[in-house]
Amino acid sequence: MVDVLVVTSKETDASEILTVASKVGESVALAYGDECDKIAKYFKKVYKLPSDDVESIFNGIKQLYDSNKPKLVIGVTSKNLKDAFSRLAGIYDMPFSTDVYDVEVTENGVSFKRGFLSGRAIMTEEAGYPSILLLAPRKTQKSEGKENGSIEELSISAPSKMVVKERKEKAKGGVNIESAKLIVSVGRGFKNKDDIKLAFDLADIIGAQIGCSRPIAADLKWLSEDHWVGLSGKKVTPKLYVAVGISGAPQHLAGITDAKIVVAINNDKTAPIFKNADYGVIADLYQFIPIFANKLKEKMKK
Numbered sequence: 001m002v003d004v005l006v007v008t009s010k011e012t013d014a015s016e017i018l019t020v021a022s023k024v025g026e027s028v029a030l031a032y033g034d035e036c037d038k039i040a041k042y043f044k045k046v047y048k049l050p051s052d053d054v055e056s057i058f059n060g061i062k063q064l065y066d067s068n069k070p071k072l073v074i075g076v077t078s079k080n081l082k083d084a085f086s087r088l089a090g091i092y093d094m095p096f097s098t099d100v101y102d103v104e105v106t107e108n109g110v111s112f113k114r115g116f117l118s119g120r121a122i123m124t125e126e127a128g129y130p131s132i133l134l135l136a137p138r139k140t141q142k143s144e145g146k147e148n149g150s151i152e153e154l155s156i157s158a159p160s161k162m163v164v165k166e167r168k169e170k171a172k173g174g175v176n177i178e179s180a181k182l183i184v185s186v187g188r189g190f191k192n193k194d195d196i197k198l199a200f201d202l203a204d205i206i207g208a209q210i211g212c213s214r215p216i217a218a219d220l221k222w223l224s225e226d227h228w229v230g231l232s233g234k235k236v237t238p239k240l241y242v243a244v245g246i247s248g249a250p251q252h253l254a255g256i257t258d259a260k261i262v263v264a265i266n267n268d269k270t271a272p273i274f275k276n277a278d279y280g281v282i283a284d285l286y287q288f289i290p291i292f293a294n295k296l297k298e299k300m301k302k
Contacts, residue, residue, distance in 0.1 A: 007075040014039040015142035023105040030060050041145035047154040058084040059156045077134040085132050095127040101139035175209050183238045185211035189245015193222045198289045199244050205296045213246050230255040245285050248273025
């Protein structure tokens with residue numbers, strides 16, 4: 001009997017999911033493409049999806065759920081899995097929770113923690129079996145994979161309601177902001193697109209990735225969406241987060257709650273970002289950043 005159905009994606013760290021799955025019992029995994037080879041060391045049985053669009057993921061999950069009736073269906077929180085998992089939860093009227101961590105397992109169900117109020121508060125919840133969980137990335141201890149699992153092509157029996165006629169890779173800025181250890185993030189304090197070069201220069205000096213607030217990516221299109229940090233963008237966990245010209249709206253703060261050190265640079269002393277920063281600099285970024293960058297360069301030469 002299968003107790004856990006694990007669904008993985010390119011953003012998934014299978015070692016984190018294994019930590020939770022192993023607490024429940026026997027598990028199988030559903031994956032796509034080259035990911036199957038990577039996660040076969042974590043699970044005895046891996047089913048390979050023919051495609052990674054939402055419709056195929058949902059049909060694959062439903063097919064394996066119907067045949068195995070697992071206690072848990074779990075994955076790591078992502079846009080596509082939220083869509084596919086919510087459909088399954090709706091059909092079978094199952095409890096469904098996203099961005100969970102600290103999962104504990106009992107005979108009758110699971111308990112876990114998750115944030116609310118844009119991540120500024122934490123609640124503990126419980127759910128019985130069967131349940132659907134999406135784990136918060138990088139908040140679960142990793143487990144070592146010791147399996148040499150078999151891979152089986154999954155033939156999707158459910159007819160697709162959509163026909164994929166063409167696939168185009170979404171334009172990206174070549175960054176993986178979610179795994180960055182150091183981030184310099186830009187906001188509406190910058191008056192022109194060309195001016196954000198100041199932040200890029202600072203990031204180059206300390207070896208950081210560039211992030212941004214919602215208006216920079218969504219409204220002005222100065223940077224691509226893979227730089228966007230916030231509730232609707234990426235949640236980040238860097239050792240250092242430097243917010244330059246960012247006021248600190250709740251949606252943005254929700255994306256940096258797990259940053260170890262936050263440094264805020266803003267000319268408005270009443271900006272909310274200062275209440276959520278470890279260090280604050282009240283200054284005109286156009287004057288401060290060049291001086292700060294030169295001081296860093298001098299330090300690194302010594």
